[in-house]
Each structure stands twice: as C-alpha cells, then as structure tokens.
Amino acid sequence: MRGAVAAVLAVTLATAGAAGAGAARETRPPLYSAGVAGSAFGPGAFRVTLLPDASGSYLPGTSLLADAPLPGPGDLLPTGAYPVVPTTTPVDHAALADATRAWLGAGIIPGRTDAEREVATRALLDLALLTDPNGASVASPFGPWHLVWPRDASWHAAAFAATGHPDQARAVLRFLTRVQDDDGTWVSRYHPDGRPVRDGRARQLDAVGWVPWALWSWWRVAPPRNDSDAITRDTDALREFWPMLRRAADAAVGSLTDSGLPRPSSDYWEQPERRPTIGIAAPLLLGLRSAAALAGDLGEADAQRRWGAAATRLAAAIQQRFGATGYRRHPVRGAGPDSAVTFLAAPLARLDADADAVTAAVRRAEAELRMPSGGLRPGNIPRVGDVAWTPSTALFALAAAGRDDEESFTHWFTWLTEHRTGFGAFPEKVANDGAPASVAPLGWTSAIVLLALATRDGSLGAPPT
Template sequence: MTVVTVMLVLAAGVMRLEQRRERSANLAAPLLTQVVGIGPDGTRIPISPETDPSVVDFYPGTRVLTPDSAALLTRTTVTTEDASASAALAAQQREWVESGTIPGAGGPYAEMVETALLDIHTLLLDNGASLAAWPGAWRYVWPRDAAFVAVALTVSGHPEDALRVLEFVQRQQPSDGVFEARYLPDETGVPDARGKQSDGLGWVLWATLRLVESLPEADREAVLTTLRPMIDSSTDAALRLTDTADALPPHSQDYWEVPMYRLSLGTAAPIALGLRSASALQGMLGARTTARSAERRADRLEKSIATEFGAHGYPRELGGDASDASLSFLLPPFTAKASPAVVRAWRKAGREMARPAGGLAPGVGWRNDGISWTPQTALFALTGAAIGDTGSATWRMNWLRDHRTAYGSIAEKVTSAGAPAGPAPLAWSDAVTVLTADLL
C-alpha cells in the first residue's frame, strides 16, 4: 500500500469518525407524552405528541379533562355521570391549588410553578405514591424524586400531602434501612433488580426535616411520631454505612442509575445531608445520644468529602477527574454555607456540562448526545438561587420555562434543537422548579 493510499484511508476513517460524533452530538430523542390529564373516574390519561390539540380541553386551572375530551381520547361515550364527576374533580383540584400558595406568585415564574404543582398533584396517587412520570418506564416511585416532591409540597403549603408521600416511602423501606432504586406504586415491591441506591435514605431524612420544621410547634410531635420508624431506620443505616475511619460510605448507584465501582459524590453528599438532618430530627425526638453521633459522623464525612473529593476539584467519582450535577448537593440549600472551593468547582462544571440547546447534561462525562436534562438544569438553578447567584438562577429558570411542552409541562429532556423529549411532566424537575421559585 502506497503512502498516498494510507493517507486516504486514514482521512476517510477520520471523516467517518467525525460524522459519527456529529450525529451523536445531535441525537433526536422523541417526546413520549406532552401532559397527563385526569378522566371522569380519576384515571390518568396521557396526551401523546400525535394527539390533535383540538380534542384536548381542560377545565380552567386544572389538569382535569372535560368530559368530551376524555371521551374522544378514550373512545368512550359521555354520560351525565361523567360530566358531574369531571366537574367535581376539577373543583377539587382547583381547591387544592388555592388551599396552598404559589411560590413566586406575581413574578415571572408564577404560571410555570402553578403548572408544575398541578402536574405534581396529577402524578400523586391516593396512597401517597408520587410517580416520577407516566410512561411505563417511569411509572414508579423513586425515594429521591419523592423526597423532592415532598419538599415542594411543603413549601407550597400542602404539608398533609407531603406527609402522605413520605408515609408511602416509609412503608417501602426494607429492614436494613437502605432503599431500593424505585418501587411499584401499588406497594407490591420493586419492578426489577436495579438494586439499592443509598442516597435515598439521605434524601428522605432531609425531606422529613423540611416538613417538620415547616409545621407549628403543636403539630410537630404527631408527624415525628408518624415518621419515626423511617427516621430511626434511616439514621441507623446512615451511621452503619459511614462506620469507617474516614466516614466515607461504600459505593452505590446514584441518580445516574448505572453500575458503580467507586464512591460517587452523588452518594456521599446526600448521606452527609441525611446525617445532618438525622441529628436535628433525633434531637427533636429526645434521642440526644443518637443526635450527637449523627452530628459527629456528619462532621467527619463532610471533612472527608472536602479532603478526598476536593483535592481533585470535586469530581463525580472518588479518584476521578470529571464533575457532575451532584456538586449542587454540597451547596445551599442543602448545606448551611457555600464553600468557595465548591462554588468554583460548581461554576466550572456548569460550563462544561452545557449543551447546545442551553441546558445541562447530568455530568461532564455524560455521553455526547447533545441532550439537556431538566432535573440537573433545575438543580443548578436552585443552587444559584440559594448562593445568591440570581443571574444564573433566573437564566436557567427562563430556559426551563421556554422549553416546556405545548401544555406547559416540563419534560425530562430537551434535544439539541430545543425540543422537549422523553416523558412530560417529570415530577423531579417540577419539584426543583417550585423550590427554586420559592428561593427567588
């Protein structure tokens, strides 16, 4: 083979590689649902992107479909009972919204926040199961997502619903205190062998503390008593997992939901948050010895995170070099103060995680598909608001507001072309958006 031939072959290979990279950087992901409506019998009815918008009509200020719309979508006949039932459900949902507050009411995000709360309420089942989204692969309860929903319900004036969400999670908790990745909404167990994700116990302790602290003193004892089994079990698990010389827990899956062989910041940081929350909760319960143990363990774990992760710029994995959105968990509102070193790493990660449409990837090392993820974008908005970086927070909130579906629901993803993708609504994104508006 001549030198010229070799050069031509190499050039062709480079061209094919560049073409593959270009294609991968602009993945066309489908939108699975635009919104979820409620039928006259309370059944959730997903609205697909192919559905003619002219047949979709909701009662004003609700996600309850009018009887005619529900009949067309489900190919059934409208009855007098249907009309009466739909009107009653619409009145109930509207009353639910009005019984609470709209964080950011009167501001630029009021409509988005109200819509997010409607979608959270629509994905919340009677038994307290907070669905991540409606399509089958998301129609489960993740303790992590449910914890954020519980806090969003707390700050929007719906503590009873927040308690229902946490009670559901409590009923699923196994004897060792470490939650599985997700649970079936009918409370019959887990859908598969995805495995445990130990960050969940940290998130539920945080959500429980946020709920309890929001209540009048006279109401706190009842909630603490109701949730004490989960508080104690989660506290015990957090102390057991961190019973090491440096208090760093074993590796576990985190929000990336991929097999892990090294400890991630997405596991360590929520467990540290959980220990801080456990200390406060155990103190309220009168368990002073346990409260002190949790506080001391949180001190050690936070110090180890600063030493072991911080020495390398706070990467996603211990010993790694690429950061991810879990940096947000080391900053307010999840911590009491903002470490300058963490803020610098957070800003750097935000730049490196940026995607073509303007949102963020889950991490710097995420696959090169061009897709923005709304939960991580919202988390950076929340952290920005909490540390006083209102410029970045409002920019990201504007981006979330401007990349919703035609019905105002926040989808899980946004393609490089700026189109919503995946399931919509996504409860985790809705919840973080509500929390961010509350801070702003």
C-alpha cells in the same frame, strides 16, 4: 387513583414502540408523552397521559382540558384530547375544577411574577396528578417511568411541603415508610402498589439521605396540635416516622468507611460504581443533618449526637477528599464533572467551610456540561446521552437561588420554561435542537423548579449544620 372511577391511562407499550421505531432513524430522541390531564381531587378523580401529538389547553387553575368533555359512562374521547378512557361513573366537570382550585388556594404558589407563578402552578398540578392517594408518587405517567423512585418521591414530598401542602407530603412519606427494608435502605424503584421492582438494578444509597431530608421538610410545615390551652408542635405525628428515620440514619452511618466517605453505591446515574460519588456523599450529609435535627425535636439525644457526629465527620471527608480535586464526580484527579455538585450548595448540604470553592465548582460544571440546546447534561457518561436533562439543569437554578445569584437563576429558569411541552410540562430531556424529549411531565424537575422558586422567595430552609 380512586377506585373504579380512577381512569388512569399509561400510553400502551405498542404506541411507545411505534413512536420509538419511527424516531430511531432520527438523531433526535423521541418524545413519548406531552403531559398529563385530569384531577387529583374531587369525586371521580382520574389521570390520563397525553400523547406527543395531543393539542389543547387546560382550564385555568386545573389540569382539565378546556376543549374536551370529561369521560362519562360509555364515552370514548377523541384522539388528541383525552385518549380513550371509559369510566363507570359520570364525572362532574365543575366540581373537579372547584376541588383543584381549592387545593391550590390552600397552599402557596411561589414566584415573584405572574409568569413565574404560572410555571409553578403547572408544576404543582403535575406533581399532584403524579401522586396517588396512597402516597405513591411516580416519576412520570408513561410506561417504565410509571414507578416510584425513592429519590424522586422525596423531592416531590419536599416540594409539597414547601408549597403548603403537608397532607400530600405526609402521604408520600408514609408510602416510603411502608416500603423501606429492615436494614433501612430502599430498592431503586417500586410499583405504585408498593411492590419492589426486581430487575437486578443496584440499590441507590442516596435514598437514606433524601428521605430524612423530605421528612425534615414536611416537619417544618406540619400542622400544629391544638390542645385545650395551647398550640404546640405535634410530635406524635413526627413520632410515627421515628422507626423509619432511625433505620435510614443508622444505614447512612453504617455506610461510612474509614475514610469518612460512604462506600461505593449506585446513585442517580443508576450504574455500578467502584468509587464513592458526590451524588451519594452529599445526600447522605443532608440526610444525617436532617435526622439529627429531627431527633432533637423528639428528645432523642443519643441519636441526635450520633447522627450529628457522623454528619460532621462526613462533611470533613467531603471537603478533604472531593474538595482536593475540585468537587468532581469521584474524589480522584481526572474525574469528570457531575451536576450533583449542586447538592453541596445551599439550600441542600451546604459546605459552609468551603462555600467559595463549592460555588466555583458549580460554575465550572455549568460550563463543562453545556449542550447545544443551552441546557445541561448530568455528566460525562455515555448512557445519559449527549443531550440536556431538565433535572440537572434545574439543579443549577436551585443552586443559583441558594446563593442569591439572580442573573444565573433567571438564565436557567428561563431556559427550563422555554423548553416545556405545549401543555407546560417539563420533559425529562431536551434534544440538541431544543425539542422536548423522553417523557413529560417529569416530577423530579417539577419539584426542583418549585423548590428553586421557594428558595428565591426566602421560604425554603435547610437543616442546621
């Protein structure tokens, strides 16, 4: 994070390997990290990853551990608190706490009860610690998850916007703008310094939908411009992102085939595809609508018409092709369920003309994807494993909030909160015995939960259809 005093600990691969080797003999997937601690604000800001067996609690309204001192010059902190993290400058514990609480106080904590706001506070603080000042917002602070997925980062930016923190949202958007390729697309992952990860992994076309949506989400809450005699929308601030938006939206339009659906592309399952997937089609619909709305705000009438027409064509194709087979993963009979069906529900890429059928498909997917822990897996694919994934489960909480289904929202929200780590972090997965697994926190889940609460509070909008 910040300069020489940025003490960032990624748990070593040796530690991870030892944990994985011990867990390999068990049926339960391992937990690699239990949470994150530190402060994203104030002089001496730092981040450390908490090991699976770490214990302790946070100071209220912060991510600072209450039962361990902050690292000072030459200090080595005990195992189980902050792992060994030397710093070069003394850190003012009280100043960091005050800066963090001031940041929280400047925004909005969604939720109707103290318990809900406690969950939201921890999710928001986790997102803050996952986001560097340069806008690199990583999936999680551990090992191979310490990378920026444009999809995840877009959701992080939308969550920052929805909770009244437009500066953090704008920083994430600037990072995504810097790393975008000339053809308007993004690679699947980036290092926090902006270097693309070159590992042969296929590009995920959904980024050209998610990033414009994140930009629209930020623009809804962007600070106005205070001229001498009036307060107006600061279109100059939005204009900064116009080249990125134009490239992304044109890439989305260019991906549409004669059928009206996008070409096959890897999506959030991160595997090669031979057919269009709902996990690509829905985000592109959302992104084109967002881009058209933003173009209108900038007076770019030609772009607004072109992208709006493409969105209308894509929506019709989704309804015709995916709707004919029950909104499954692929637009063919016999295709399996996919948690991405929630992308077609409010508050995302709403298919208002077929809303009842989408709701029925969402409820059917809930039943089909249920795991022994009570959570939901992403879909029928071996590589995701037969365990629940918290981002997939959280998407159903978001869809429930979007259709004002309080009973369903409460069910999924409660399950998510009851399967956090001891530090209140959302893990990526939950084993069938209910134990947190993989890494924690997972920023995507934190963002989805925040947006679900904001939707339920009535403060989250959606781009015009």
